[in-house]
Amino acid sequence: MREMINMIVVLTALTAFSGGLLATVQSGTQVQIENQVLKFQKAPAIKNIFPDATNDPLAERFSVKAQDIELQIFPGVLADGSKVIAFETKGTGFGGPIGLMVGINLDTDKIVDVRVTTHSETPGIGTRAKDDLSFVAQFAGQGMDVDFALKGDGGIIDAMSGATVTSKGVSIAAIQAKEIYQKLKPEIVKQLK
Amino acid sequence: MAQSLAKEFTKGLWAEIPPFRLVLGLCPVLAVTKSVENGIGMGVATTFVLVFSNFLISLLRNIIPSKVRIACYVVIIATFVTIVELLMQAYTYELFLKLGIFIPLIVVNCIVLGRAEAFASKNGPVLSIADGLGIGLGFTLSLAALGAVRELLGNGTLTIWEGLPVFGMGPGFIPFQFMIEAPGAFVGLGLMLCMMNLVGKK
Secondary structure (H helix, E strand, O other): OHHHHHHHHHHHHHHHHHHHHHHHHHHHHHHHHHHHHHHHHHHHHHHHHOOOOOOOOOOOOEEEEEOOEEEEEEEEEOOOOOEEEEEEEEEEOOOOEEEEEEEEEOOOOOEEEEEEOOOOOOOOOOOHHHHOHHHHHHHOOOOOOOOOOEHHHOOOEOOOOOOHHHHHHHHHHHHHHHHHHHHHHHHHHHHHO | OHHHHHHHHHHOOOOOOHHHHHOOOHHHHHHOOOOHHHHHHHHHHHHHHHHHHHHHHHHOOOOOOHHHHHHHHHHHHHHHHHHHHHHHHHHOHHHHHHHHHHOHHHHHOHHHHHHHHHHHOOOOHHHHHHHHHHHHHHHHHHHHHHHHHHHHHHHOEEOOOOOOOOEEOOOOOOOOHHHHOHHHHHHHHHHHHHHHHHHHOO
């Protein structure tokens, strides 16, 4: 009995200590990690979505808060003068959350382009969502009245063969982006002026 | 004391150099040695985990009950691996992207658990740190060496971190593409094991 209690106490104390240590490191590095993600994931994604932006969407980013959703918006102005915004949503893939940067044209309500940002998908399989642009290209130019579900679920998106879960994660993120955009558009337009 | 310290430290560099002598920890050795830079990054991350987990396990060696020791070791190792992962995300994000899944996989690297079980649980903290440093440095050197061979033959370059000079094989060199793919890892490792045995033969 004594031995049993000893084991439980030691293991509990050890896990509690490690939890505390990790929480400390996590909170200490959080800001720095967010900066790195911004620099190495979001910035290239936005650059790919709006290659001809005449402003700096990263520097002009702002937060919108409405209907219990807080969202970071990257506003852009394209070469032809149209106003666009980009923001990130998350879907669940095979190895955890998949971030999807979605660029939407505010004038026409159409998606300009999308790019996968942070993910932990299987190299060579799920990572095609990020590296092979033919999958995300399906979202480009689509309006807000289109169903972004996979074809098997009644939508319009062709899943990548062998990476259905990843495809679904991206599609869920896109559907979420559509919902958020429809809810927050008035607020975003107000803040842009 | 100083003599045994030096002995524990240097054994990891030759006599017990992990991938070539103990033939342990082969998963990262095969997977991340596409370039010298990746090899060194992985080696340094593993060394960090080794040193700290060895130190803590050695401090707690008389408190940890022997029946749950493996569970305790894994908790300690996993904690330090997560810390390394967070630190790499915060300060060397590009390297973190390249190494990807192999950083969290340090938890199941048998070198780390092996040193905990075979050394840190029986020796004092200072000796354990020396052992962790030595084995870690040996692991880093092995990864860098294999990475150098593979990168030089497979890509014709030798990149060592940003800002430092890049050596190339010259314009006439046609790289063996397969050396930076998976089969090249096996061939490279096999050749290096063979050379190590040849040199170390008595």
